[in-house]
Amino acid sequence: MAESVATPATAPVLIVGGGFGGLYTALALATRRQHPPILLIEPNDRFLFLPLLYELLSGELRSWEIAPRYDTLLAGKGVAWLQDRVVRIDTAASRVHTAAGRELPYSRLVVATGAQSNSFGIPGVTEHSLGFRSLADVERLQRLIHSLKERARPLQRLAVVGAGASGVELACKLADQLQGSAIVEVIEQGPGLLPQAKAFNREQADLALQRRDVRLRTHTQVEAVEVGGLSLQGPGGPEHLSVDGVIWTAGLRFQAPELSPEPAAVTDRLGRLVCEPSLQLRNHPHVFALGDIAHVDAEDADQALPATAQVAFQQAECLAGNLLKSLAQEPLEAFHYTDLGEMMSLGEGEASLTGGGFTLAGAAAFQIRKLAYLTRLPGPSHQLKVAAGWLADWPR
Numbered sequence: 038m039a040e041s042v043a044t045p046a047t048a049p050v051l052i053v054g055g056g057f058g059g060l061y062t063a064l065a066l067a068t069r070r071q072h073p074p075i076l077l078i079e080p081n082d083r084f085l086f087l088p089l090l091y092e093l094l095s096g097e098l099r100s101w102e103i104a105p106r107y108d109t110l111l112a113g114k115g116v117a118w119l120q121d122r123v124v125r126i127d128t129a130a131s132r133v134h135t136a137a138g139r140e141l142p143y144s145r146l147v148v149a150t151g152a153q154s155n156s157f158g159i160p161g162v163t164e165h166s167l168g169f170r171s172l173a174d175v176e177r178l179q180r181l182i183h184s185l186k187e188r189a190r191p192l193q194r195l196a197v198v199g200a201g202a203s204g205v206e207l208a209c210k211l212a213d214q215l216q217g218s219a220i221v222e223v224i225e226q227g228p229g230l231l232p233q234a235k236a237f238n239r240e241q242a243d244l245a246l247q248r249r250d251v252r253l254r255t256h257t258q259v260e261a262v263e264v265g266g267l268s269l270q271g272p273g274g275p276e277h278l279s280v281d282g283v284i285w286t287a288g289l290r291f292q293a294p295e296l297s298p299e300p301a302a303v304t305d306r307l308g309r310l311v312c313e314p315s316l317q318l319r320n321h322p323h324v325f326a327l328g329d330i331a332h333v334d335a336e337d338a339d340q341a342l343p344a345t346a347q348v349a350f351q352q353a354e355c356l357a358g359n360l361l362k363s364l365a366q367e368p369l370e371a372f373h374y375t376d377l378g379e380m381m382s383l384g385e386g387e388a389s390l391t392g393g394g395f396t397l398a399g400a401a402a403f404q405i406r407k408l409a410y411l412t413r414l415p416g417p418s419h420q421l422k423v424a425a426g427w428l429a430d431w432p433r
Contacts, residue, residue, distance in 0.1 A: 049074035050075050050143065050145045050147065052075065052078065052149060054079060054149035054151055054328075056151040056328060057353075058149035058329070059147065060110070061349065061350060062147055062327065062352075063077045063111075064415060066361075073360075076116075076118075077116055077119070079119075081120075082106055082107060083107065084105055086103040086414060088410060089410055091210045093175050094178060094210050094214070095210045095213065097385060102423045110416055119139075122135060122136040124295070125295045126146065126294050126295065126296045126324070128296055128297070128323070128324060133146065147327070147356065148324065148326040148331075149326065149349075150291075150330050152330070152344060153170070153289065153291075153292070154168045154170060157287070159259055160260075162259075165264055165283065166284065167282065167285065168284070168285055169286055182214050185218050186218045188218075195211060195219055195222070196223075196224055197211070198284070198286060199225065200225035200227070200229070200253065200255075201230075202234065202381060204223055204225075209246065210385065213384045220250075222252040222280075223246070224257050224269070225256075226287075227256070228256060230242060230253060235378075237391045237396045238389045238391055245387065245389075254271065256272050257272070262283050262285075289329065291308040292308055293326070300320045302318055302319075302321065302324075303320065305341065307332075309330055310331055310332060312325070312333050314333070314372055315369035325360070328352065336373065355373075378390060380406045382406065
């Protein structure tokens with residue numbers, strides 16, 4: 038059954054989720070002439086610029102810089118914000134149902150619900166480990182770091198599970214913050230760190246971990262997380278590792294609100310919504326998706342585009358145009374991804390970057406990374422506030 042054609046075109050474009058994909062689509066659509074009403078539905082009160090969360094942990098940046106309030110960001114922009122959570126999408130009636138009991142009509146719908154940490158069903162992960170995807174996670178980890186530095190007992194240890202970009206960047210910041218008061222170990226079930234990264238960044242990350250004496254365990258699987266320890270299965274067999282804290286960065290899970298009635302949304306094996314090149318959901322022409330929740334095939338390979346902020350930034354501009362074209366019943370454009378390079382934080386005041394045949398590591402790369410992300414912060418007014426704050430801090 039296709040979406041209802043009776044929904045009036047004056048119904049708003051509803052955007053579910055205020056992360057990179059959702060917020061930036063709303064802001065891009067709001068800049069277009071004669072745009073439709075726009076309603077962003079997001080349960081949190083602050084947008085979180087996840088790539089700079091590591092600098093918040095280390096105190097190199099402040100929370101207001103990377104986590105501005107939605108009401109401040111959207112004031113005067115022509116975008117309404119509802120602090121609620123969508124739990125069901127009725128595609129036949131072109132309506133969404135929220136956790137607070139609201140029933141809201143839409144002319145077009147954008148699903149941008151992002152990703153959450155994935156425990157893979159491993160016992161104890163949810164109960165006994167910390168994540169690193171929210172302001173609350175940062176605050177909990179800062180308290181743990183403070184406690185470890187205050188106690189300064191011998192053989193204190195933190196374990197970071199997962200040697201992807203999040204795990205490696207976090208391990209470097211933790212080692213710098215702990216200043217030798219605890220051992221940092223990275224546990225990876227694969228053969229090495231950063232399997233998807235550019236070779237230069239992978240080499241620089243390996244050097245950064247070595248300089249900080251961060252220990253990397255490869256071919257090692259976590260069997261369970263317990264109070265004060267991990268049960269591991271490594272090359273030498275089962276092992277129990279005593280730890281003072283576990284930070285889980287091993288993977289992501291994807292869950293969109295339920296779509297009903299039939300046809301059901303097509304999803305991939307990870308739960309992401311399968312989209313056409315136009316970012317429309319397959320079999321649902323009035324529903325679009327982008328960012329982490331969307332499975333959009335890369336043009337040069339039979340695999341989905343990576344779940345990165347860079348992809349969501351670019352999709353937002355394309356989707357804003359396609360929403361207007363869809364409402365006007367005009368042909369839609371296919372999304373084309375351009376790889377602009379890769380940047381990684383590798384400790385306090387250090388970074389590594391590569392792109393367009395250019396590579397750089399160290400303090401200069403750290404400053405370039407900050408400036409690059411400054412231009413990606415949501416909205417010119419917030420960018421100016423952050424830039425002014427950085428300039429004021431410059432003499433220090």
